[in-house]
Amino acid sequence: MSETVESRLAALSTEEKADLVAGEAIWTTKSFPEAGIPAIGVTDGPNGARGGGLLGTGTATACIPAGAVLGATWDPELVERLGGVLGDEARAKGCRVLLAPTINLHRNPLGGRNFECYSEDPILSGLVAAAFVRGVQSRGVATTPKHFVANDSEFERNTIDSQVDERTLRELYLVPFEYAVAEGGTWGIMSAYNRLNGTFCSENEWLLTQVLREEWGFDGFVISDWFAARSTAGSARAGLSLEMPGPGQWYNQGPIGEALAAGEMDEGHLDRIAGDVLRLLERTGALAGDDGCEPGQEQELDRPEDQALLRGAAAAGTVLVANNGLLPLDPTTSGSVAVIGPNARKAQIMGGGSATVQAYRNVSLMDALDEEHPDLDVRYAQGCDIERSLIALSAPMLKGKLRLEYFNGHDWSGPVVHSRESASGEMVFFGEPGPGVNPEAFSVRASGVLVAEDTGQHTVGLVQLGRCRVLLDGEVVLDATEGDYDRGDDFFGMGSEVISAPVQLTAGRETPIVIEYSSRDSFMLCGARVGLKSQVDRDLIAEAEEAAAAADVAVVVVGTNADWETEGRDRDWFDLPGDQSELIRRVAAANPNTVVVVNTGGACNLDWAGEAAGVLVAGFGGQEMGYAVADVLFGAADPGGRMAMTVPARYEHSPAYLNYPGENGVVRYGEGLYIGHRWFDARAIEPAVPFGHGLSYATFEWSEPRVSGGGDTDLADPVILEVDVVNTGDRPGSDVVQVYVEPPPSLLHRPVRELKGFAKVHLAPGERTTARIVLNRRAFAYYDPGDQSPPGLEVGNPVPAGESHKRNDPGWYVDPGTYTVWTARSSADLVHAAEVHLSGS
Ligand code: BGC
Numbered sequence: 001m002s003e004t005v006e007s008r009l010a011a012l013s014t015e016e017k018a019d020l021v022a023g024e025a026i027w028t029t030k031s032f033p034e035a036g037i038p039a040i041g042v043t044d045g046p047n048g049a050r051g052g053g054l055l056g057t058g059t060a061t062a063c064i065p066a067g068a069v070l071g072a073t074w075d076p077e078l079v080e081r082l083g084g085v086l087g088d089e090a091r092a093k094g095c096r097v098l099l100a101p102t103i104n105l106h107r108n109p110l111g112g113r114n115f116e117c118y119s120e121d122p123i124l125s126g127l128v129a130a131a132f133v134r135g136v137q138s139r140g141v142a143t144t145p146k147h148f149v150a151n152d153s154e155f156e157r158n159t160i161d162s163q164v165d166e167r168t169l170r171e172l173y174l175v176p177f178e179y180a181v182a183e184g185g186t187w188g189i190m191s192a193y194n195r196l197n198g199t200f201c202s203e204n205e206w207l208l209t210q211v212l213r214e215e216w217g218f219d220g221f222v223i224s225d226w227f228a229a230r231s232t233a234g235s236a237r238a239g240l241s242l243e244m245p246g247p248g249q250w251y252n253q254g255p256i257g258e259a260l261a262a263g264e265m266d267e268g269h270l271d272r273i274a275g276d277v278l279r280l281l282e283r284t285g286a287l288a289g290d291d292g293c294e295p296g297q298e299q300e301l302d303r304p305e306d307q308a309l310l311r312g313a314a315a316a317g318t319v320l321v322a323n324n325g326l327l328p329l330d331p332t333t334s335g336s337v338a339v340i341g342p343n344a345r346k347a348q349i350m351g352g353g354s355a356t357v358q359a360y361r362n363v364s365l366m367d368a369l370d371e372e373h374p375d376l377d378v379r380y381a382q383g384c385d386i387e388r389s390l391i392a393l394s395a396p397m398l399k400g401k402l403r404l405e406y407f408n409g410h411d412w413s414g415p416v417v418h419s420r421e422s423a424s425g426e427m428v429f430f431g432e433p434g435p436g437v438n439p440e441a442f443s444v445r446a447s448g449v450l451v452a453e454d455t456g457q458h459t460v461g462l463v464q465l466g467r468c469r470v471l472l473d474g475e476v477v478l479d480a481t482e483g484d485y486d487r488g489d490d491f492f493g494m495g496s497e498v499i500s501a502p503v504q505l506t507a508g509r510e511t512p513i514v515i516e517y518s519s520r521d522s523f524m525l526c527g528a529r530v531g532l533k534s535q536v537d538r539d540l541i542a543e544a545e546e547a548a549a550a551a552d553v554a555v556v557v558v559g560t561n562a563d564w565e566t567e568g569r570d571r572d573w574f575d576l577p578g579d580q581s582e583l584i585r586r587v588a589a590a591n592p593n594t595v596v597v598v599n600t601g602g603a604c605n606l607d608w609a610g611e612a613a614g615v616l617v618a619g620f621g622g623q624e625m626g627y628a629v630a631d632v633l634f635g636a637a638d639p640g641g642r643m644a645m646t647v648p649a650r651y652e653h654s655p656a657y658l659n660y661p662g663e664n665g666v667v668r669y670g671e672g673l674y675i676g677h678r679w680f681d682a683r684a685i686e687p688a689v690p691f692g693h694g695l696s697y698a699t700f701e702w703s704e705p706r707v708s709g710g711g712d713t714d715l716a717d718p719v720i721l722e723v724d725v726v727n728t729g730d731r732p733g734s735d736v737v738q739v740y741v742e743p744p745p746s747l748l749h750r751p752v753r754e755l756k757g758f759a760k761v762h763l764a765p766g767e768r769t770t771a772r773i774v775l776n777r778r779a780f781a782y783y784d785p786g787d788q789s790p791p792g793l794e795v796g797n798p799v800p801a802g803e804s805h806k807r808n809d810p811g812w813y814v815d816p817g818t819y820t821v822w823t824a825r826s827s828a829d830l831v832h833a834a835e836v837h838l839s840g841s
Contacts, residue, residue, distance in 0.1 A: 004278075005275055008035055008036065008037060008278050009271060009275055009278055011036075012032065012035050012037075012274065014260070014267065014270065015253040015257065016032055016035070017270050018252055018253040018257060018270060019032075019252050020032065020037070020274050020278075021243065021248070021251045021252075021256075022243045022248025022250075023242070023244045023247070024039055024246040024247070025246050025247075025431065026054075026226075026245040026431055027041055027043060027052055027295065028041055028042070028246065029042075029242070029246070029277070036287065038286050038294075039295055040096045040097065040286050040293075040295065041094045041294075041295035042097035042223075042244070043095040043098060043099065044099045044354045044355060044357075045098050045146075045354070045355065046067060046098075046132075046355060047063055047064050047065065047116070047357065047620075048061045048062055048063045048355075049062075049089035049090035049092075049093050049095060050093070050356075050358070051093030051095065052093070052094075052295070052296060052298065052431075052432075054429075054431075058357075058358055059299070059300060059358065060300050060302070060360050061089050061093065061300070061360065062089050062301065062302070062310065062359070062623065063310075063349055063357050063359035063362075063622045063623040064622045064623075065082075065620065065622040065625070066115045066116060066349075066601055066621075066622070067101065067103075067117050068115050068601055068602060068645070069318075069620060069621055070082070070118055070128055070313075070317060071119035071124055071125065071644030071645075072317040072319055072617075072642060072644045072694075073313065073316045073317040073641060073760075074124065074641075074642050074736045075734075076127050076128055076131035078312075078313055078316055080134050080135035081135060082135060083133065083135020083136040084135040084138055084139060085306045085309065085310075086135070086141075087135065087138060087140070089301060090136070091139060091140070091293050092298070092299045092300070092301050093298045093299075094293055094294050094297040094298055095141070095293070096140070096142060096281075096286055097142045098136050098141050098142070098143055099144050099146065100132070100136070100144065100145075100146070101132045101146075102146055102147070102355075103117060103126075103146070103177065103180065104146075104150075104176075105117060105120055105152055105173060105176070105675065105676075106120040106602065106603070106644075106675075107153065107660075107669070108152070108570075108655075108660045109571075109603040109604070110570045110572075110602075110660070110661075111154070112154035112353075112566055112567060112569050112571060113351070113353070113355075114602030114603070115350075115351035115600075115619070116351060116567075117152075118176075119644035120644070120645040120646060121755050122172050122173070122175035123175065123754075123756060123757070124755060124758070125176040126175050126179025126180070127183070129145055129176045129184060130179045130180055130182075130183035130184035132184070133180050133184030133185065133186045137185065140283075140285050142186075142187040142188045142221075143180075143186050144186075144189060145176070145180040145190070146189070147191070147192035147194075148177055148189050148190060148191050148192055148201060149173050149192060149196060150169070150194060150196050150201075151192035151193060151201075152173070153660070153661055153662075154567065154568055154570045156661075156665065157193050158194075159194070159195070160195065160667055161195040161197070161665055161667070162667050163197055163198075163666055163668045165669070165785070166810075167672070167784070167785050171782060172675065174211065178216055181217070181218045182216060182217075186218075186220060187220040187221070187283050187284075188220050188221050188223055188280065189218065189220065189223070190222075191223070191224055191228060191240060193228045200228075202225075202231075202235055202238075203234040203238045205237060208222055208239035209238060209239040212239070219279070220276065220280065220283075221242055221273075221277055221279065222242070222276070223242045224240055224244055225244075226244055226245055226354075227245070227249075229243040229248075229249065229250045230250070232251065232258070232265070233262075233264030233265040235250060235251075236251075236259070236265045236269045236270065239273070241276035241277055242277055242280075302360045307360075307623075307624060311627050311628050312628075312637070313628075314621035314622055314624055314627075315628040315638070315639065315640060316640035317621065317640065317641045318619070318629065318632050319616065319642060319643055319694040320614070320695040320696070321616065321689055321694070322609055322612070322695075323613075324613045324614065325613075326595065326613040326614050327613075327616075327632075327633065327635075328634055328697055329595075329633055329634050330635070331376055334634075335377065336551040336553075337377065337378050337551055337552065337555060338378075338379050338380075338544070338548045338550070338553070338554040338555070339365060339379070339554075339555050340380070340381045340383045340544045340547065340556045340583070341383050341558050341580070341597075342382055342384070342385065342557075342559075343557045343599040344365050344380065344557035345365075345380060345382070345396065346362075346364055346395075347362055347363065347365065347367075347599065348560060348561050348600075348601075348620055349362050349363075349621060349623055350562070350622070351565045351566055351567075351620055352561075352567060353567020354567055356562065359622075359623040360623055361623050362423075363623065363624055363627050364625075365555070365557055365626045366378070366380060368627045368629070373630065373634070379547045379550070379551060380547075381540070381543045381546075381548075382540050382543075382544070383541060383543075383544040383579075383583045383587070384544075384578045384579040385540070386559070386561060386564075386576075386580065387561075388564050388572075388577065389463075389489075389563055390461040390462075390490070390498045391531045392424045392425040392426035392531050393424065393425030393450075393530055393532055394423060395423065397532060398423070398450060398513075399449040399450065399510065401423050401448065402422045402423075402424075402446040402448040402513075403419065403420075403421055403448065404419060404420050404444050405419045405446075405447075406418040406433060406437045406442060407442065407444070407445070408436075408438045409443065410442075412443045412444075412518070417434075417436040418434035418435055418437050425529060425530040427444060427517060427527045427528055427529075429526040429527050439519075441519060442518075442519050443516070443517060443518040443519065444515075444516075444517045445514060445515070446514065446516075447512070447513070448512075448513050449510050449511065449513065450505070450510070450511045450512075450532065451508060451510055451511070452506065452507055452532075452534065453534065454507055454534040454536035454538070455505070455536070456504065456534070456536040457502055457534075457535040458502070458505050458535055459533050460478050460500065460501055460502075460503050461499070461500040461530070461531045461532070462478055462480055462498070462531075463488060463495040463496055463497070463498055463529045464499070464527075465491055465495050465522050465525050465527050465528065466517060466519045466520060466522035466527070467481045467517070467518045467521055467522075468480055468517045468530070469481050469516050470514070470515055472512070472513055473512060474514075478500070480496070480499045485497055485499060491525060491527065491529075502535070503532075505532075515530050541579060541582065544556075545586050545590040546590075548587040549590040551591065553591070553593045553594075554587050554588075554593065554595070555595050555596075555597060555633065556583065556587050556594060556595070556596045556597070556612075557596075557597045557599055557629075558584060558598055558600075559576070559598060560577060560600045560601065564577055565600065565620075570661060571602065574604060574605045574651035575605045576600070576605065581607070581608050584608045584611065585608055588611040588612050589611070592613060594612050594613055595612060595613060595616065595633065596608075596612045597616045598616065598618060599621075600617075601619060601620045602645070603647045606689065607649070607688070609688065616632060616633075616639060617641070618632075635697060638696050638697050638732060638733040639694065639695065639697070640696075641694050642694035642738075643691055643692060643693045644691075645676060645691060646676050646677050646687045646689065646827070647687055647688045648685075648687050649686065649687060649688040653680075653685050655678075655680075656669070656671050656675065658670065673751055674751065676691055677690065677691035677755070678751035678752075678754060680827070681751065681827065682751060690828035691755075691827040692738050693826035693829070694736075694826075696733040696735060697729070697731045698729035698730075698731045698733025698765070699728045699729040700725055700726065700727055700728060700729075700733075700735040701725070701728050702737065702831055703724035703725075704832050704834070705821070705832055706723075707720070707721055707821070713836065713838060713839070714839045715776070715777045715780065715814065715838060715841060718774050718777075719775040719779075719836055721757075721773045721774075721775065721821065721834065722770050722771070723737050724769075725761050725768065725769055726766070726767070726768040727763035727764065729765060730765050732762070732763065732765065734760055734761060734763070735763070736758055736761075736825075737761070737771040737773065738755060738758045738823070739755070739756055739757040739758060739822065740753040740756065740821075740822045740827065741753065741775070741779055741819055741820075741821055742822065743782075743815070744815065744817030745817070746782065746815040746817075747815060748784055750782055753822065753827065755827070756779035756780075757775055758773065759772060775821070777814060777841065778812065780814045780838060781813060782812070783812055784811065785810045786809055814838055814840055814841045815838075816838055817837070817840075818835050818838075819837075819838060820835060821833065821834045821835070
């Protein structure tokens with residue numbers, strides 16, 4: 001403990017220490033001015049720094065590509081720079097903690113938060129996580145890699161018991177966290193909602209003390225996921241440092257005082273966790289005095305250099321899965337382009353849930369083409385609908401922005417006390433709705449202009465947390481200010497069912513819209529979502545076919561939205577939603593020059609891929625996504641991404657298929673070590689797209705690897721591989737040298753091959769460099785939990801015991817033998833092999 005932490009701790013009474021370890025409010029900690037301890041702000045995380053808002057409300061901020069795109073960059077150095085941007089953004093939002101990164105693994109393609117997580121692979125996730133942590137923390141902002149651990153699905157996420165054997169935990173699910181601690185030096189960790197082998201993660205002593213602190217040497221704070229704390233003494237003894245959000249339910253002077261009095265915990269436990277919180281304040285500069293990073297003081301940065309970095313990052317994480325030579329397109333000779341798909345005009349730049357931020361901008365492919373290729377002959381066709389439930393009103397039907405005026409009181413009367421603009425028909429309020437607005441009773445009038453694309457019947461829909469009505473042309477068309485409504489599953493299950501009414505609109509005509517919201521009858525969370533949908537019967541696929549047939553090239557942007565891929569719920573199915581697969585097939589049949597851009601967060605069914613001339617997986621690419629997709633389509637940027645997850649040919653081939661989502665409150669990780677490429681190799685199942693695959697517009701040649709420390713080694717020094725890479729193409733591009741280790745027959749069952757390292761290189765035409773990959777002992781080792789059998793099993797057996805194939809001592813072991821170290825372009829495209837003879841250790 002540093003002197004500063006020690007002296008501040010000594011200045012606090014037991015009651016104050018007990019209060020310090022619980023938050024003050026949803027995004028703040030408590031202050032103790034007399035002891036020189038200020039409050040600090042925390043913010044989600046992980047693709048932006050949102051500040052005090054909730055669900056995409058609040059001050060605008062930079063929205064970097066989502067986690068799965070960062071994983072697909074295979075570029076820790078780039079991710080570290082993006083982390084720096086988020087560190088700056090967090091401070092600009094008055095926050096010293098960024099609730100990020102999300103580093104659970106893609107165990108199953110349907111995981112609702114896969115978009116937030118980097119990869120199926122622990123090493124790729126770990127190296128990217130460590131870089132992210134270094135980048136954010138370089139700005140004096142703490143990170144909280146989350147959710148520790150085995151929170152790989154949203155199914156019953158608050159209570160599910162993830163039953164995972166120790167070897168699988170150690171070799172897979174703990175690894176990204178271990179990297180974040182050992183190589184990232186993270187100051188915080190967020191404990192998960194779920195149980196791990198029967199004990200809630202927030203009170204799991206094995207996890208939070210034995211593994212995290214004693215084995216890994218972590219000396220930071222453990223923050224609970226929001227409302228994830230489950231006990232007082234149990235959590236304190238286990239090492240949960242800070243209960244969030246405030247005011248605490250389990251921590252603060254009431255319950256902690258009782259637990260101390262009952263002898264369930266002692267002052268030492270309290271000092272330890274209070275010390276963790278003080279160390280956080282010290283490390284982030286909060287104890288040193290006023291440096292302008294105060295909760296509630298929020299500013300927008302929106303720096304041009306960040307925009308450029310984010311644009312490059314989205315291209316660097318875009319994977320060119322297939323290309324028959326059509327790509328890159330030449331904007332000067334491409335002729336006309338049919339741009340098709342709902343996501344072509346409304347890019348899905350991030351997923352749903354707590355990761356949602358109010359981005360500085362949301363650039364779709366259509367926006368980018370309009371702005372940067374105005375001479376291109378572009379025709380748009382929507383192709384199909386992909387709505388899961390009510391979608392909030394936004395551009396292009398909403399012309400410009402809504403102007404929101406806030407009133408104190410429930411009935412939109414009196415002076416306007418606050419105002420702001422919004423690009424969406426969704427408003428959410430939690431805590432303070434705005435400066436000067438009474439959170440107990442307020443109302444909001446949002447006014448704007450609609451322009452419909454069809455003439456005829458439309459449906460206006462509403463989900464409310466409170467009371468709301470909608471006016472078009474000054475007439476009330478939907479009024480839910482009275483009456484009873486059932487609950488639906490929006491707004492964390494707290495919103496009403498969708499309430500709707502028919503309206504008539506005329507294509508192209510400007511129609512004034514007013515949404516009047518009152519917080520009357522709301523509880524805790526307030527807000528409303530208003531959407532408008534055309535009911536005019538149109539054959540959208542036929543329109544798309546026609547547009548495609550009339551154009552030289554068709555670009556179909558397919559995907560999901562934040563309703564399909566969100567925190568709180570896993571995805572419903574593996575296929576693209578709506579009629580998108582059929583849309584692709586029919587457009588590709590109408591025009592052989594069809595390129596498909598996949599705008600989903602996690603893996604989806606690509607069974608149509610063989611019919612397209614080119615397939616790009618762009619993921620949720622962040623605020624500059626449209627520019628980046630255009631850059632890659634037209635060759636201004638190389639598609640730098642490599643798949644961070646295996647895409648199965650059929651959902652039934654997924655590793656966790658038989659053990660997902662769980663039943664009777666338990667999910668058994670029955671596939672053990674065999675997720676992702678480990679599974680597909682072990683079972684000899686051919687995936688649709690292998691892990692690590694991705695094409696460049698350049699071509700590269702690799703030398704045989706030079707292995708130092710090769711031959712016989714006891715791994716006292718790491719094994720180092722060097723591969724000369726030369727760009728033999730005529731464009732600049734990037735390549736990823738992936739290294740997979742294939743062990744000899746071992747005492748325990750092992751995957752055929754596992755990714756153990758990689759290096760990304762960027763080369764101009766003709767340029768050459770040397771990729772260097774370091775393999776330490778762990779790259780060859782496996783974790784043996786040791787023989788768990790009770791003693792004396794052989795007693796009374798007349799047949800002599802055979803040779804024992806067990807060890808008693810748990811630990812990491814390297815079996816002696818010849819290991820094949822492969823350089824590879826993907827888990828299925830092995831390039832060169834080198835042998836390393838290990839003496840075992
Ligand atoms: C999520 C966390 C998030 C927290 C605060 C939880 O529901 O699981 O990832 O940081 O909310 O928004």
